[in-house]
Amino acid sequence: MNPTVARLTLRGLLGRRRGILLLVVPALLLLVSAIASGTEGSEHTLATRILGQLDLGTLVPILGLVVGTGVIATEIDDGSIVYLLAKPLPRWRIVTTKLAVAIGTTWVLAGIPTLLCGLLLIGREDGIALGYTVAALASGAAYSALFLLLGVVTRHAVVAGLGYALIWEALIGNYVSGARTLSIQQWGRAVAETVSGADLSAEVSVGVAATLLLTVTVAAAVLASVKLAGLTLAAEE
Template sequence: MTAVGAIVGTTLRGMFGRRRVLLMLLLAALPVLVGLLIRLAGGSRDTPEILDALVVRTVLPLVALIIGTSVIGSEIEDGTAVFLLVKPIPRWRTALAKMAVAAGLTAVLMVPPVVLTGVLVSGATGESLGITFGFALAVMVGGTAYACGFTALGALTSRALIVGLAYTLLWEGVLADLLEGTRFLSVRQATLGLAAAWTGEDTGTAALDPTISAVMLAVVIGASFSITSLALARFQIRSAD
């Protein structure tokens, strides 16, 4: 196995060894359960609004936050990261492997629930299925940006979970709705912008232009990679005699 493969493997194993994996699975199941209730109540034609409320606004950032802050941050906190960092591997490769795990796991946990929820809410007909898959694709790209951003946060600070929650709940949840300018720094708005382009549906009044959304998410992913690589390259142990 290559060094990067070993990092991916051990990170995945570490993630599934933590109790928070249960929390992630419960969160991922939440939209499906709500979709089931909507189905039992006769279904709905408002798939974009429901997926925005159930997934993009709530579950997606929380799942990405838990995963992103765990892949590096938890290892730094419990000291196991040292064994990974005292190896002759360029730190950018370590950052890349960690971010790939975070993004991949977020996609695996979020895309199936989006598809299931969409099908439960509006059925599996041609048009509604197109909306569901368009949204699922946008969630995958947005989830990658979230996961990469939170991975960088985990590499930067031991309080990544708190900072990430503050960003998700305050910045995206409150300020983005009140102050128009903050939308340009909102992964949620960019995700909705892509979803609007790929579903052909209005995904919310505040959603960004698709091109700006794509650029913004690419910048977040690229900047997160640079920050994570740099943070690992300048990593210093937090203990002292």
């Protein structure tokens, strides 16, 4: 990890417009949870719907999209990445540094609000709050890596990522049974189920889920490093 790259990446990521957008996502989750906590009904059902479908299924992917693409896609689009690539740094170190910043930011903006909302909705009952918090951290890392990769391989990363987050994760991943085993959201739910000990209707075992989450994160980082090296060669030519 390179401290200078990390500092510049964080500064660019938390610029005025993007910084405000990043705060909207956790604020929305907190607002919905605060309103829902005052309604009548099963606390367990309410918490699992908000944390499982709204948070883990929609807001965490969107947050990962904004952060993951934001750490590198903008630099590639405006051409400023050339100045970074001109430095005597291995391309994999650039990618891993930016990925570390992306994951750390996602963890702060997804993990803490998820825990607070879980405690607000159901308290410490059944370990639901802790389970979904760990799930948000694990899923957030995978989303950050996946969307960082999109930021490197395509100039339409935000559009492609938004389509994936809203269509595959939020819609198909929730309602099409056969596709659930290939959903980061469902892998996160398996983690939440294991940590909490509650029945959250996870579609895969935690062993498979953890393996797939790690595989996606590492594979995305490796592919992004390879693609970035290709961009360097193209620039030099």
